[in-house]
Amino acid sequence: MSRILTVAAAQLGPIQRDESRASAVRRMIALMRQAKGHGCDLVVFPEAALTAFFPHWWMEDEAEIDAYFESAMPSNETAPLFAEAQRLEIGFHLGYPELAIEGGRKRRFNTAILVDKSGTIVGKYRKIHLPGHAEHRPDAAYQNLEKRYFETGDLGWPVFEAMGARLGMMICNDRRWPESYRVMGLQGVEMIVLGYNTPKHNPWAPDHDRLGEFHNHLVMQAGAYQNASWVIGAAKAGVEAGVDQLGGSCIIAPSGELVAQAVTEGDELVFARCDLDLGKSYSRSVFNFAMHREPQCYGMIVERKGAVIA
Numbered sequence: 001m002s003r004i005l006t007v008a009a010a011q012l013g014p015i016q017r018d019e020s021r022a023s024a025v026r027r028m029i030a031l032m033r034q035a036k037g038h039g040c041d042l043v044v045f046p047e048a049a050l051t052a053f054f055p056h057w058w059m060e061d062e063a064e065i066d067a068y069f070e071s072a073m074p075s076n077e078t079a080p081l082f083a084e085a086q087r088l089e090i091g092f093h094l095g096y097p098e099l100a101i102e103g104g105r106k107r108r109f110n111t112a113i114l115v116d117k118s119g120t121i122v123g124k125y126r127k128i129h130l131p132g133h134a135e136h137r138p139d140a141a142y143q144n145l146e147k148r149y150f151e152t153g154d155l156g157w158p159v160f161e162a163m164g165a166r167l168g169m170m171i172c173n174d175r176r177w178p179e180s181y182r183v184m185g186l187q188g189v190e191m192i193v194l195g196y197n198t199p200k201h202n203p204w205a206p207d208h209d210r211l212g213e214f215h216n217h218l219v220m221q222a223g224a225y226q227n228a229s230w231v232i233g234a235a236k237a238g239v240e241a242g243v244d245q246l247g248g249s250c251i252i253a254p255s256g257e258l259v260a261q262a263v264t265e266g267d268e269l270v271f272a273r274c275d276l277d278l279g280k281s282y283s284r285s286v287f288n289f290a291m292h293r294e295p296q297c298y299g300m301i302v303e304r305k306g307a308v309i310a
């Protein structure tokens with residue numbers, strides 16, 4: 001008997017700086033209802049899905065920065081999303097900036113959670129690959145200040161048993177790094193879910209601009225195939241606070257094939273019936289890790305950070 005998880009990538013159009021969390025949550029609930037109407041078990045929302053993507057601009061005032069973070073989940077503003085998920089009996093994945101007090105100090109992470117059909121948080125991930133820079137670059141078309149506003153995630157890439165599947169999470173820039181997928185592949189992940197905010201223009205490498213959509217799908221398709229896993233990517237797309245962001249939200253099979261993809265840059269649902277056993281053909285043959293990996297030859301991957309040219 002096949003194991004089907006019907007999954008939606010819930011792409012969001014832009015959230016402008018003056019849009020409230022309550023409004024963003026209303027948009028997400030509308031997509032969640034659509035997903036339920038299509039028989040979905042799980043709906044995947046983007047990275048930092050409750051506000052505009054503030055790492056694109058410089059802030060110094062602590063209170064102003066903190067206002068973009070969630071110190072409780074659910075909170076008063078996000079509770080309706082949890083309540084609706086519970087009512088509809090649908091799971092969801094949500095990205096949000098997290099403010100935590102740990103060891104007596106304030107910590108800020110770019111976080112995502114997995115919520116099951118009862119509205120319970122069953123998994124948490126804190127983004128590990130933070131792109132961009134920490135210093136003020138006022139002359140750039142926009143800034144990419146994740147290294148200023150967030151700490152590197154400290155939870156690794158756990159895999160969670162939920163909704164009858166082995167599920168893992170990553171966030172945006174993580175999808176460009178093979179290590180993110182492989183750590184979960186080595187735990188037998190069956191589906192990886194992620195959200196992204198990806199500008200179309202890279203001020204520091206403008207020669208990449210024409211390839212943005214290609215690179216977006218390239219990395220997720222490669223990660224899916226090489227790790228025999230489904231990959232679901234949900235964008236926050238369109239022109240947000242002056243920054244034009246990629247759409248292309250998608251559902252990718254363990255074969256590496258694109259099964260469904262968004263065709264707009266607004267709020268849009270794409271969904272597919274995902275057979276969780278589809279990856280077995282790959283994990284038992286060409287990517288049978290136990291049979292074919294040679295970890296004794298891979299030491300440099302964890303010992304060395306940057307390339308060294310002898």
Ligand code: CDT
Nearest residue numbers: 131172173197198199201202
């Ligand atoms: N949010 C995030 O991680 N965005 C990065 C931007 C990279 S450079 C323009 C990404 O990898 O999509």
